[in-house]
Amino acid sequence: MAALMRPPTVSRFLRCCRGTRGFSLQPRRGIQFLNPLDPPEDLSANDSRELFKSVEDVQKNGLEKREPSAYVPTIEIGKVTISKLLLRDACTCPKCVDPSSTQKNYQTTQIPENIDVKSVSGTSEGKIQVTWDNDIAELGTDHVSEYPSRLFHQNTRILEDVCDPHKIISNSEVAWNAKMMKDKLKFVDFDAYMTNDDSLYEVLEHLHLYGLVFLKNVPSSLKDAAVEDIATRIGRIRDTFYGRTWDVRSVPDAKNVAYTSRYLGLHMDLLYMANPPGYQFLHCMENTAQGGASIFSDTKWAASHLKPASRYLLHALQIPYEYRNNGEHYFHNHPVLYRKSSVKHVNYSPPFQAPFLLHPQYADEQWHQKIAALREFSAAVEDPENVVEYRLQEGECVIFNNRRVLHGRKEFDALGGKRHYKGTYIDTDVVSSRYRVLKQLDEEKHPDRVATQLKEMK
Structure with a gap:
């Protein structure tokens, strides 16, 4: 078994965060609409031809110019750059997710377009806390989200499941003959x-x-x-x-x-x-x-x-x-x-x-x-x-x-x-x-395996 990785401390994460308040508010254009090798699933032959024609146009001429308001505001924590809206939507605190039903108490579209980060800090339990500014009005001005620190030292695949890495089964199938x-x-x-x-x-x-x-x-x-x-x-x-x-x-x-x-x-x-x-x-x-x-x-x-x-x-x-x-x-x-x-x-x-x-x-x-x-x-x-x-x-x-x-x-x-x-x-x-249920139980019983897998993902 590969040597186990020592999880980075919260202080190390916060030192790695960029910006005067531990994060970067620079808007980014990192929007990718289409991969020419990945057409949407349900297309007719004519639709496919039109799609690939448009993809070729994008490759030749670049993405259409957009107004600054359409840029995606991001925050950088550790080694991960995340959309602030995505990070906010991933909050699972009792205000955002009903503890009994485990279902959301709000809609993603209720998150204000100008959602912002007020501060980033660490907890004694090794978690990252994010205090929000311009949040959903009904939640008040003291809404704080808490995330496991390990989410911020994996590669960008974690963005697919920032709330809970057990929800999505990774694409790790082994092809065989x-x-x-x-x-x-x-x-x-x-x-x-x-x-x-x-x-x-x-x-x-x-x-x-x-x-x-x-x-x-x-x-x-x-x-x-x-x-x-x-x-x-x-x-x-x-x-x-x-x-x-x-x-x-x-x-x-x-x-x-x-x-x-x-x-x-x-x-x-x-x-x-x-x-x-x-x-x-x-x-x-x-x-x-x-x-x-x-x-x-x-x-x-x-x-x-x-x-x-x-x-x-x-x-x-x-x-x-x-x-x-x-x-x-x-x-x-x-x-x-x-x-x-x-x-x-x-x-x-x-x-x-x-x-x-x-x-x-x-x-x-x-x-x-x-x-x-x-x-x-x-x-x-x-x-x-x-x-x-x-x-x-x-x-x-x-x-x-x-x-x-x-x-x-x-x-x-x-x-x-x-x-x-x-x-x-x-x-x-x-x-x-x-x-998923048994995988989570297995990882809780064998945290050393998780650490090894995280190291292999780096």
Whole structure:
């Protein structure tokens, strides 16, 4: 483990602060409106072309000139330059945030445009106190905000979550291929997972990093109830038209390709919905059939190895997905890549893809370039070097991120044995909430880890 960092003292922070009163009131123009590699998520092809044309104009001619009143007033504390409005809005004192409901007592727009800092000081507990001037009138003239000093010696990523570093899960996912994942496949004991919060946190941390984890020694006595117990250990189950839980086994006249014994290619579930479930659980209850190994592939790895032009094209390529069977009709379009500064979600599910509309727009050159980019992506996720293959044993349960990790299945012999899985879903928000809570508890128990992470972030 790296050497632990000694947290800077408050006095050191205040000595580092610039200006005669411990801060700088110099207005700054540090406003960045667009990153040409990061188009907004929901754009049509025409909108995208117009956006990139405007970005090119900005790159050539610079940002439009603005009046001084539009500059962003900032304060410098330690190594962080922060918008004064942002810092004021981050206050969590009882005047600003109701202690019982933990919800805000005011609107951001109520903060005066000319909000100012009267003074900055330190407390004996190692915190930074900011006394405000020209504050919200209802709060009086003695409003003081208090912040942990460690917020002011991290890099500027902390501005995304100046109130509470546990609210936003950092973008620290680890992309993987088959070789890398060989030593990273994690198996956690069922009893430990169900009874020990440290083991539950271990599972959630691994899911956050890699999107794939396994439980072992699931008691056969639990039968159909096991997968529901495993999922609700994290939080509420996502109920769908398949039910709260569902069976995966070969049946006659199957209403889903998963309910056959045929090869099932890499895909994500329920992309024909506007909000597909975030995580999937599959408990192997019986597996005596020959074949039927599960396959997994990390879309983060594949996307990170695409040409930059292909990433842009796949962001703009909307693919229709549809389920129309058994009295149900679901339909939705999704871009292949949904991203900001990095890929946030991937949408890829060939077995459930609907036909593209027969429209003249699909005859232009750019559309064919998008399909070429899709071929590049498909080749990457299906490359054997990027695919993890594992045959689940009875009493094992796989949990994976349905918005990141593709899953599929090799063909199996339904006549020579049985293959029966029980499945369910949980939404991303449910998993993220549980992870944040346990992450905060873990960091409170192990402050040395936090210090090491802060040092590594510098």
